[in-house]
Amino acid sequence: YIWPSPQLDALESIRYDQDGHRSQGISVFLEPCDLFIFSASPSGRADSADWIRTAYHDMATHNVADGSGGLDASIRFLEEQSRPENAGDGFGNTITVFLAHANRYVSIADVIALGAIMAVENCGGPEIAFRGGRVDAGEPNLPGVPEPQQDLQSHIDSFARQGFTPTEMIGLVACGHTFGGVQHDTFPDIVPDLHDPGNLKSVAHFDTTFSHFDNNVATEYISGTTQNPLVVGANDTTNSDKRIFSSDGNATMLSFANSPELFASTCADLLARMVDTVPRGVQLTEVIKPLLVKPAAVQLILDGSNLQFSGEVRFWNKTADPNRSVSLQWDDNVGGTHNVSTQASGVSSAVAGRFTAAWYAFNSTLDAVAGITSMRFLVDGKVEDQNGVGFAVQDGILYSKTSCLQSQNPLTGRLDVAVRNGLNPTHVFLEQEVRDSVNRPVVVSIEVPRPAQALAANDAYSLWSITVADNNVGVGSSPATAFTITAEVGGVNITANGGQFLATLPACTT
Numbered sequence: 001y002i003w004p005s006p007q008l009d010a011l012e013s014i015r016y017d018q019d020g021h022r023s024q025g026i027s028v029f030l031e032p033c034d035l036f037i038f039s040a041s042p043s044g045r046a047d048s049a050d051w052i053r054t055a056y057h058d059m060a061t062h063n064v065a066d067g068s069g070g071l072d073a074s075i076r077f078l079e080e081q082s083r084p085e086n087a088g089d090g091f092g093n094t095i096t097v098f099l100a101h102a103n104r105y106v107s108i109a110d111v112i113a114l115g116a117i118m119a120v121e122n123c124g125g126p127e128i129a130f131r132g133g134r135v136d137a138g139e140p141n142l143p144g145v146p147e148p149q150q151d152l153q154s155h156i157d158s159f160a161r162q163g164f165t166p167t168e169m170i171g172l173v174a175c176g177h178t179f180g181g182v183q184h185d186t187f188p189d190i191v192p193d194l195h196d197p198g199n200l201k202s203v204a205h206f207d208t209t210f211s212h213f214d215n216n217v218a219t220e221y222i223s224g225t226t227q228n229p230l231v232v233g234a235n236d237t238t239n240s241d242k243r244i245f246s247s248d249g250n251a252t253m254l255s256f257a258n259s260p261e262l263f264a265s266t267c268a269d270l271l272a273r274m275v276d277t278v279p280r281g282v283q284l285t286e287v288i289k290p291l292l293v294k295p296a297a298v299q300l301i302l303d304g305s306n307l308q309f310s311g312e313v314r315f316w317n318k319t320a321d322p323n324r325s326v327s328l329q330w331d332d333n334v335g336g337t338h339n340v341s342t343q344a345s346g347v348s349s350a351v352a353g354r355f356t357a358a359w360y361a362f363n364s365t366l367d368a369v370a371g372i373t374s375m376r377f378l379v380d381g382k383v384e385d386q387n388g389v390g391f392a393v394q395d396g397i398l399y400s401k402t403s404c405l406q407s408q409n410p411l412t413g414r415l416d417v418a419v420r421n422g423l424n425p426t427h428v429f430l431e432q433e434v435r436d437s438v439n440r441p442v443v444v445s446i447e448v449p450r451p452a453q454a455l456a457a458n459d460a461y462s463l464w465s466i467t468v469a470d471n472n473v474g475v476g477s478s479p480a481t482a483f484t485i486t487a488e489v490g491g492v493n494i495t496a497n498g499g500q501f502l503a504t505l506p507a508c509t510t
């Protein structure tokens, strides 16, 4: 895709800015892969296992016939979590971690999908295609998750309702059950108290590598050494993995045992399909791939007769290199081209170090009248401009530095919006992201009134002002969020680069 695209940019960041500079903070819960943040270690549990099971149980309500259910974060509702089919506290744990990572561009359901993908990828598994655009349910879905005491035919029927064939059922169960196990606390009839100081939560694991993706779930099953509690459990009624794995005469499991590559590629396909199983009508984005050159945190602020321009750029698949020269070049509205050097600002990595990225920061002062239309980067003399498209930077609407804090409690401030002469917006509005009563990120818009008499800020901009209160701080799971400015111009919305938190504004003097 072409930068900027607010939704795809946000999805790309949460997927690929994992560790180090500008970390989005999800992958740390998988470091190391047997980390379990909710009880003392060694617990025998793992965040990674909880996250994969959460994605499956959220999806498993899907009904291909009527399009209902699917991966839509309905698992966050306590009503759904309290059903027998959703036994255990892993769903609540997972949602607690994930809620803070959702935003207006990344739904809670997208985070659930990505959490499962990252657990697999970052813990030894194959790369899995990730799309965004899931829509969070406003209420619980109908029940429909398979349970271990049910017979084979009901499992075949259940997976068919979810959209998977009997062979795919074997695959999906094996792909999931290469992680985690059955807990004594949740299933005391399947797993006894193990009294094991190395496994404090008494989890009987599905294979010997419970926090690592590999085909041991298949090799141990085929070789007869498996300790999988759903295969060799004392009560055969709950040996659902045994019935499922053997349902085709062990052909599928044998193929997985013989080929770790086949197991990995099958799981990459099936798990991608699992997280892309969404209620009918939901339109997913393209597969999110890393942008090789990606601006981030671009800010343009009116400061008297100048524009303060700052931001960063990330170069994918590059490591730090003190000899590299990176400069930023931009075009203005009056035919000029300008150059500024950048400074190395950090490095990041993703997928347990499989990928790295090098970051550079820029900071410059532009003449407000000349403004800016687009930018490009020069890396050791080579032009990076999205294959000639350039990186568009809009200067039509932005914050003015004259914005100020009016009161701390309640938090109120005057936001001065600079509108470029000639832009002629039909509307200007502030947008703030908040959470609705069921924790979905939603955007509240506040119209910025058109001033009766335009107040010139300089030769290029006039100011529109509005006093707003930030009612969002500390509400529910909402982190404090910035106000952003959007202008509707000729039926199209353009959004200012960079948002403004009221709390960080200087106090008003008038």
Ligand code: HEM
Residues within 6 Å of the ligand: 045, 046, 048, 049, 050, 052, 053, 056, 087, 088, 090, 146, 147, 148, 149, 155, 172, 173, 175, 176, 177, 179, 180, 181, 182, 183, 184, 186, 187, 240, 244, 274
């Ligand atoms: C017939 C289908 C399935 C049955 C009956 C089943 C049953 C179970 C049971 C009883 C547990 C133990 C839960 C606990 O003690 O907290 C479990 C755990 C788990 N299941 Fe499944 N499962 C099925 C399919 C799947 C699928 C398709 C996936 C994912 C692709 C999956 C992923 C997991 C994971 C990762 C765990 C470990 C959770 C942890 O250790 O915290 N399961 N499953």
